[in-house]
Each structure stands twice: as C-alpha cells, then as structure tokens.
Amino acid sequence: MSRAKPAPLNVFVIDELREFRRLIGEGRLLSEADFRRKRMVAPNRLARLKASGSVFSVDVDGSAFYPTFFIDPTYNRRRLERICRMLWPAPPNERIFFLTQRSGALGAITPLQALAEDENYKRLLVLAHGWASEYSRTVVTIHDGKFSAKAKLPLVCTGVDEIDPRVNIFLRARNALHDGGNLSPERQYPPYPRLRAATVFITCETLPGTKTDREARLDVRVARGQAYSTALFESGIGQDMAPVIVSDDDDIVTVVRKVLDSNRR
Template identity: 40%
Template sequence: MANSGWDIAMRRIDSEYDLPQFIAARLVRNIAANKFRLPANDRSMFQQLPDDVIARIEQIVHDAYLEAGEDVGGDILREHLWQQAFDGRRGMIANGELLPPTEFRRRIGVTEKRLEQLLGDGSLFSVEVDGALFIPAVLANRAHNLRRLRATCRIIVPAPPWCRIDFLSSPRGSLGDRGPLDMLDDDDDFKTLRQVAAAWAAEWSRTTVKLYEGTHETEPSDVPPLYTASAEIDPRRRLWERASEALKVHGYQWPLGPYSDVRKFTLFVERETAGDAAPTPEACMQIVVDGEDIRIRLVAAPGATPRSQTFPALKQKNLIDLAKRVIAHLK
C-alpha cells in the first residue's frame, strides 16, 4: 500500500518516541499545515515536550512528506497520493488480504445474522474500499487463536479500522518487537497483549475537563479556564468515569497550582478523537459552594435533562478537590 506523508511521519514518530497517538496525530497535523513548523501559538499545547524533541518531530514530518512527494498545499499531488493509497487497498482485495462479507462468512462458517453481531460488538471489523465493505482475511485465519483475536479486536475498537489492521499486523516495541498475532497462544503473552492493546486504544481519544470561574451555559471564549486536565481514556467508558480519571491521572494539567479558592465555577467536559478538527462537548455543570453544601446544576450531558442537586461539601480544600468531589458524587 502506498504511504502518505502522514503515514510515514506517524510511523517514524512512534518508533522514536513513546507518545500517545493523539499527541502525535495533532503534532503531525499542525506541523504539516504550517510549512513544517509547529505554530508558536500551539507550543503551549505540547509544553511537556522539550524544544529539541519538537525540532526533531518537525524534521521527521518534513522528511516524511518530502519522501512521499507530498506538498501540503498541492491539491493535484494530494489527489495523486490518495489514488495511490486506494490502488494499494484494491491490491489487498486482489491478493485476498481483504474479503467481501459473503466470502468471510463462508470461511468462518456463520450465518449473516451472526456476522452482523460480531461486527456490531467489535469482535470483527470492516474497512471501506470504493464504497464497499471488506473484512481483513487474517480475522478468519484459523492458524490463530480466533477467540483471543476477537477479544483483542474488541479492545481496539476506538481506533480507525485501517489503523487496527496496522496494529494487528505490525511488530511493536512494547511487545518485544513481536506482533499481536504472535501473542495469542501463550497465556502470559496474551495478558501482555491485552494491556498494550488497551493502552494503544485509549490513545485515540482524549477527555478534557475545564473549570471556569462563574456560572456559564456555554464555554467562554474570552477568558482562559482556571484549570484544565486531559488524559487519553477509552471513550467507551462512562462520561463521569472518564472525567474523574482526567482529574486524577496526572496527564496534562495546567496550571500546576496553587489554585484559587473559588466558590462558584462551571465545569465543562469534552472529548476529542485523533484526526478530528474539533472536540465534542459532552457536559456542562455549574457548581456553587453555599456554606457547607455544594449546589450543582447539570446544564448539559448526554441523555440528561437539566437538574439540580445539593449535597455536603465536606472539607474540600480547593476548586480541584471540589470538582473531584462533585464528579465522585455523579459516578
């Protein structure tokens, strides 16, 4: 399959640095779109990375796009590269690496309904080529432990389908330079694979919690947040579980403190998937400390209608502790 500058850059960054896919994807996108230099305004987003690492990644992205013959501003060349990629995918169909659903179903001996169930729960997955769906033939190869292979597929659902193929078929340093397909038979190997797969899958989605002073129903655009915390977390986990983890795991946090003794603030939760142009708002909650009580008003959350609650504040020391207390109450 033909490799684009994006593909080459992502692969080389992954081989040199232990960066979440989410961070690497954003770096490549921002650098490639700005004449192969990270925009100064974006530097604060990657403050955990030293200047020499940023410079090296800029060089990797530049060389990758040059090797692919891709100019970010060249629409004709970009179209040519897309065509090369599609030709490569058609080649995978021709050589049997991708199978139409009817042939795949015949190989594993299941009904059409059962195949739909396996695709629906993530045990199998399909990719699209020229508007038609195909399933990777490796998922029907009985030389592998198919039960464990399907369990692995369910873990990596958050990643795009083509990236799942790459994950399953490529050696990884975190697996001792072995591929996932080599880790299915031995119990200890499979335990390691599950852990690596879960960590890799979480890298494709980031949950962010932001706190703003005062009460708001939409995220303010004219003032900075009092506090921001982000972490790569599997998007299939429940909203408030992810928000709680974002506040606790010490991924990205800013500022580092000390924090103001704010008694009235609004908490926003958003989720961003690698490659998306903008994050998806998930929740907005107004929080007011009134004496020894906390009053909250949930303005927006998936499947929820606006509602208010009051419960004891206990002895929370600052707004971060208050936010953790509120989210723990909602979990």
C-alpha cells in the same frame, strides 16, 4: 504442512486505496457477503460484533471489507476479539497495521502471533491498551461562574486524559482531573479559587484529526456545605446529580472532583 506466513499489511502507503485493492485481489480482505459466508454469521450478529468492536472492516470504494484473520483458525478467536475491542478507538486501517506488524515490545513478533502463547498475550493486553488510548482523550475545563451562552467565563483549570471513550463519562472526567495528572495550570500556586458557581465542560477528542465532540456540561453550585450539580448531555438529556458534602476550604477543582467521584459508577 506448515502454513506460509502472510506478508505484513502495508497500510501506511501514499495510496492507501490502491493498497486495500491489492489486498482484496490477494484474498486478504473479504467483502461482507464472503465474510459472513465463511464466518457463518447472520447479518444481525455481524452488526453486533462490529458495534462491540470485536470485528471491524475497512471501507474500499464505498463497500466494507473484512480482514481474513478474523476467520483464520490459526488465531485464538476469543483473544483476538478481546484485543480488537480494546483497539476500537483507533481507525480501522490503523488497527490492521497494529495487528500485523512486528513489535519490539512483543519480542519482534506480531500481535496476531502473540495470541497463541499466554505470556505473550499478557504483554499484548498491556500494549494494546496503551496504544489504543493514544487515539482518544477526554478534556475537562472548569470555568468560573454560572453558564451563560452570551458570556465567556474565565478558565480556572484544564485536565486531559487519554482513555477509551466507551468508559463512563464521569470516570473519564475524574481521571482527567486526578492529582498529579495532566492539569493546566499544573501547580496549585496560587491555589485554585473557592467558588460558589462553576461551569464544567467535558469534551472527547478523537485522534488523528482531531475530531472534537462536546459530550456534557456540568453546572455546579456550592451552598450551605454542599455541592449541587446538573449535567446536560449533548443529546439534550439533563440529569440532576446527588448533592455532595464539601468543606469551606475546598477549592473548586476539589469540589468538582468530589462531584465526579460520587457519580462515576
């Protein structure tokens, strides 16, 4: 007997809490205890799955509830969990919507249905990556001068990139400053200045919201053909970065790019 197709989850409603309660009543959202029992997973294993983004839950009345598609044998579990890890930057309710709504990019099938066939799954990987990246962006600002808590330094350049916040912070910052990217000012006319000292802030913005987290500050100093940099992370940990060879003709944006290139692995 063929399985009946579940109706799409309508999470974009005025009363989201009422919608989730309806799904609980229909058995399409499970309590953690029921989910662990049906998935046959221990609490510590479930915690690791959630931490990695492989599974997720929504909060209803202060308790975690899990979508039943995580225990449905219809769907390729390995592929589903990989997609869910990609969707991690988005809020859980948005992830449910993405997975259960038909997509024109997938030929009017849902991402869950796309898991079954190789070509559809390849298209889904591309779609999921682009969709999830819209929920988080890394912002890099470069300022003229040595950092001072009492002084507002002149802004030289701002770079922005939509990228998964779990990616290495220096790689994200470098992507935000890449040539031809989303830079302001976008043209080097007049050229960016050649500076002996600069302060760089790396910030992660989570959408929608927007929630802003200052992740790190780089103190950059140029002397005798080399750039010396120290990173101070939000946790309070400092890191001296390896000196980088620079040219007398390098403007400060080029210098910062070289510093990030040497530390993004």
